[in-house]
Amino acid sequence: MRGAEALVGSLVEAGVDVCFMNPGTSEMHFVQALDSVPEMRGVLTLFEGVATGAADAHARITGRAAAVLLHLGPGLGNGLANLHNARRARTPVLLVVGAHATDHVRHDAPLQSDITALAQTVSGWVHTSGDVRDVADDAMRALAATTEHGGQVATLVLPADVSWSEGGALAPALPATPPVPPVPSRVTAAAAAVREPGAVILLGGPALGVAAMDAAGRIAAATGARLLVETFPRRWDTGAGRPRVDKLAYFAEEAIAQLEKASSLVLAGARSPVSFFGYPGVPGDLVPEGCPVVGLADPASDVTATLEALAAEVAPDAVAEPAPRHAPEPPPGPLDVRSMCAAVAATLPDDAIVVDESLTAAGVLAPALQTAAPHTQLALTGGAIGQGPPTAVGAAIAAPDRPVVAVQADGSALYTLQALWTQAREQLDVTTVIINNSAYAILRVELARTGAGEAAHSGRAGRMLTLADPTPDFVALATGYGVPARRVETTEDLLEALRWARSEPGPHLVEAIVPALG
Amino acid sequence: MRGAEALVGSLVEAGVDVCFMNPGTSEMHFVQALDSVPEMRGVLTLFEGVATGAADAHARITGRAAAVLLHLGPGLGNGLANLHNARRARTPVLLVVGAHATDHVRHDAPLQSDITALAQTVSGWVHTSGDVRDVADDAMRALAATTEHGGQVATLVLPADVSWSEGGALAPALPATPPVPPVPSRVTAAAAAVREPGAVILLGGPALGVAAMDAAGRIAAATGARLLVETFPRRWDTGAGRPRVDKLAYFAEEAIAQLEKASSLVLAGARSPVSFFGYPGVPGDLVPEGCPVVGLADPASDVTATLEALAAEVAPDAVAEPAPRHAPEPPPGPLDVRSMCAAVAATLPDDAIVVDESLTAAGVLAPALQTAAPHTQLALTGGAIGQGPPTAVGAAIAAPDRPVVAVQADGSALYTLQALWTQAREQLDVTTVIINNSAYAILRVELARTGAGEAAHSGRAGRMLTLADPTPDFVALATGYGVPARRVETTEDLLEALRWARSEPGPHLVEAIVPALG
Incomplete structure (x- = not known):
């Protein structure tokens, strides 16, 4: 069998059955293998940062590595920010980066670059597969490496000829590294x-x-x-x-x-x-x-x-004191961060997954969620923004029976908004609440902390921190990616929109217009 | 003066008066300096790949380096793909990457990563500024380095404390490296x-x-x-x-x-x-x-x-044979790639800048443009897609008197579509024609070349190459970013839309629905 088929087949045997991808020419045989190894679910993304963020979230929920397939150095570059978040989360991620055919490297063709150097900045393990006979074993070593050090990114660089050549063979999984027992x-x-x-x-x-x-x-x-x-x-x-x-x-x-x-x-x-x-x-x-x-x-x-x-x-006989269930109805009227967070908390379905890239709203959201329905939160571990929309993709694919609610800052959403398209294609149960305050509000706070004071809201410096002029229209953007969306400005309308989002399958987006804090 | 002010002031004195940026907390003093050095034009982008692609194009048109300001390793990661294109184009780009304050590095805070390793993959020159007294000189060395080897990316890593500290002083420009004379x-x-x-x-x-x-x-x-x-x-x-x-x-x-x-x-x-x-x-x-x-x-x-x-x-007495001006009216009726390219050629304004990320349509577009109005073409030098929309931003800012026409493949556009927002904010004279064939058409060709045949259009592999289900709605997406847009399916409507785009200032987008080639 071809190298790509041996690789994909071995991954499936080892329990890796989802691959988030954004392939190019050098990965066409990996893509082709999806037809001969139907147990592998390929999930297409429109941008690499969506694939890497989704894989991070998928592994955070399942506890097992998901695979990612990217195209050469530039594709890896586009995926680095969310791999940085995965690195900080110690998430097991199996990253396959397609590369030029081995004997094409010497030509320094336009897409040639130093993939290994890039991969090393986010990976605990990097290896370039050199021969079709080794590729499945290499993949199993990579997969085992994802379990080391509490979890890490392992990168297998896959030259096109290793992928397309005949002579591959399935390889068995290697043992995972167990966590260090209590000392x-x-x-x-x-x-x-x-x-x-x-x-x-x-x-x-x-x-x-x-x-x-x-x-x-x-x-x-x-x-x-x-x-x-x-x-x-x-x-x-x-x-x-x-x-x-x-x-x-x-x-x-x-x-x-x-x-x-x-x-x-x-x-x-x-x-x-x-x-x-x-x-x-x-x-x-x-x-x-x-x-x-x-x-x-x-x-x-x-x-x-x-x-x-x-x-x-x-504490041999102690019992933990549980947080009470107490999610009061938010006050009616024009939305602010407080009522927005209260509405999310009050309507949170049981056993939801909450994706929190709320940034300036996080200090209000966290206490509101403490007494909301029991749920799982996923946060921005490495500070590389644009993690929320891809995280919602990965979480929803990992746990199709759990509703995903993403509370999402506007500026950050715009780094990886392409994730909405994958949510639509895969019909994922994701409700995204965009906090549209028309600003990089966190940076206004930071600029004010420099002593710039009012400059944070005006002048040439302040203009670098506002998202107004023009204010992005998230309803239009979501529609463009195939996700039904509504804009709300009052608590009543937000509550109604959240009910609407839950009343039908597939993804939805609610753009909540709120004044920036501070 | 603060380091940031010395840096920005020295850049302006040296002729660098545009900075494409996507700043974060560690760059707030650079942003603040825009108020005290008003000759520097800050251009905000919603995503780093827009900033780097715009800087590449700006320098291709002006012949001089533009500056880019990015936020730490993840920001640099997001900008790498278009820096790869700039590297392949040998474009002079002055890249400033903000970093943690010098004495904060030892804490390995969440956003810490190996900025130098990342920068080296695309830069001919990388240096971390170590002291506020050196920062302006460092910037001048970086600027001079952008002219070496026919043009290259030079990266100055700027720790937050070097930026915020007092004690900076303006530094004079260093001589550029001239090109090698005829041998x-x-x-x-x-x-x-x-x-x-x-x-x-x-x-x-x-x-x-x-x-x-x-x-x-x-x-x-x-x-x-x-x-x-x-x-x-x-x-x-x-x-x-x-x-x-x-x-x-x-x-x-x-x-x-x-x-x-x-x-x-x-x-x-x-x-x-x-x-x-x-x-x-x-x-x-x-x-x-x-x-x-x-x-x-x-x-x-x-x-x-x-x-x-x-x-x-x-050829001491020879005269070059000029291409004739011959841009025939395209045939009416439903659009195909041929009539779409003919319409662009027939309506091209004199002295336009054409941004060509047309991919599968390029083989038809290039001959059509040969006899169109004289113009300048900018192409995808490094094969890292998502170069078109940012290139249009940089070209339009570099040459405000020249109309920019971007002929843009759909899949590639979606990597950096955030560029439309900057086009709207800066009211740039850009007309983008999206070739919406609902597919990664170039990859269908490539998958078919693997021998996969019909699989390129169907099955689990083919699904990784189609942009249908759902087909992105570029009119909605453009509207979301503040750019007026129309969808056309016939030659007549495309011609009318191109007239509309030229009849009013600012950016426009025309989504041309065409069947994929082949």
Whole structure:
């Protein structure tokens, strides 16, 4: 069989049965293999950043790597931003990048570039397949590599001739790298820390599933330790019935205030907290001076088992206090960020997946969701914006029975809005609420923090931060990509639009016109 | 003054007065400097690929570097595809990439990544500014570097603290690297070659301006040498009144046929021709076996002066034969690629800039344009699609008095369609004709070439190549970005829409529904 068929067939045997793709000429034999290996589902995207973001989300939901197929260096370039987010989330992603045929490389044809150098910036493992006889084995090594270090991107560069040549053979899957089991000495140290008043446990990485959150909740109930979730969780099971946990704030000053009274900081799957950006005169390290940091479990660990071991030690009989279900009807009238978030919370279906790229609205959205229907949140782990619409694609394909609700900042949406087309083609159950404030509102805040003051809203500098003149029309854009859409300006209309979106299958978009915060 | 102000001020003094940007938090002081240095025009884009493609085009038209401002590694990633095209075009581009503050790097914050590694894949020069006192000098070194090797991307990584700190000072511009002057021995060798029957001169790179084309036309008239232009010229002055020159074909088999009878191949600003992709059993090197290749002038040379020197030797009294002006009215009725291209040619305004990302239609468009009004063509130099809409932005800003007509494949347009918003905001004189054939038509051809045959139009593989289900609605998409748009299905309606587009200022989009070729 051809190399491409051996590759695709081996992936399917190993449990990888979805490939998000944006192929070109050098990948035509991979595409052709979709006809002979029908178990592989090809999902076409109009832009590579959609494919990579979708694969990240798919793996966050399923716990297994999805495949991505991209076209040469420029295709990989277009996919890098969401691979950066995947890298920061430690998501297993199997990236296949088509390349020129091996003996074509010496011609330095127009599309030739250094694929390996690009891939290395986001991947823990990079290899160029050199022979059709090896390609399936190479793919299995890549797949195994996605499970190392708690999860990572592994990139297989696939020359066109390796793909088109006969002589390939199926290869068996290799064992996955298991997470690091609980370390007793660390559990003992953490137990001592949380028994002291004022301890804070920072939860992150893989520590945010139902079982881990329950263990954390029991520890908090028994010891009084305060729980915080990292600012941008990769996957967080939260909402009513699960422990109520605040997020660490985005802006350094607020995060410092949250942590300032901590007697110790216990890290469970989270890295030691640092400021998202550096600012003049603001510390980058958010741990208060003198506060001991106790590494209970790093992100490559079996954090759930470690938290359960800690709970067994310090909270054998405790019960986690669940957040109540309390999502009040939002106040009627013209929308603002508060009523918009309240409406999303009040109407959230049970067991939904919430894609949060709400940026300036996140500080309002998170508390509103704490007491909404139980759900799973996916956040912007690496800060590379344009993650939301592709994440909704991947989540909906990973969990077709779960509704996906994406709360999406306007400026960020415009990086990867092509994802709407894939939502329409695959008829995904996604409701996107666009927060249209006609601005890069987060940057207005940041420009104001430089001391620019009013310049953030006017002048030549301010013009670089406004999305007005012209204000993008998201209803028209969604329509252009085949997604039914409505624009709303009041709470009543938003609630009605959310009911409409839920009343029929397939994707919908609701453009909520809200004034920018601040 | 702050570093950012010293940087921006020095750029303006050196003649760089446009900056295409997509800034983030770490670039806020650069943005702020737009208020204190009003001579710098900031042009906001919604996506980095728009900024980089626009800068490429701006420099192709003005001959001088434009600046680009991007946000950290992910922003650079999003801009890489069009920087790849700029690299292949040898366009001078001054790329400023904001980075974390110097003392923030050690925290490995979420947006930290290897900016230098990314930048090196597309840049001939990369430097990270380390101190506010150096930043303006660093920028001047970067600017000078953009002129080396015939033109290249130079990247200055700008840490936020270097940008925000006081202590910057303006720096004077450094001398540009001049192109390599004519080499007499090469001119002599080329003269001998073109005096033999059957010589072919392949023109490319900087050899396609009015003076160079005239010199080439005189050489052809005097010697009978055949002229060809490289497949994807970076900037080509062509049309009626200029020498009639065919392009080298895109598909290897056709290019081989064009070259098979060549007695010698003289390279003037072009690289020796190679196949765009490798295919089984097709040679990658397009030069016929035994055909001598004569390097008259490489792309870093003063190709115009070299061609003039050759013309002085072999064609002292010759006159180039101009292409006639002959753009027949296209046949009425339902549109096809032929009538669409004929309509564009027949209505082309004098001195227009034509942005050609027409892909499968290129073979029809190029001959139609040969006898249309004189104009300048900009093409997809590096094969990284999504170059057209940003190119139109940069060309229109570089030459506000020249109408820009973009002939644009549908699939490629969707990579960087956000460029329409910048066209609307800046009220640019751009008419985009979208060739909507609801397919990645070029890939259908390529898949069929694999032997997949009918699979290119059906089945699971074929579904990866169709843009139908749903077909993007470009009128809605353009409307969403603030650009007036019409859909046409007949020649009459296309002609009327082109008149409408020219009758009022600002950008317009015409979606031409045409069946895919083949």
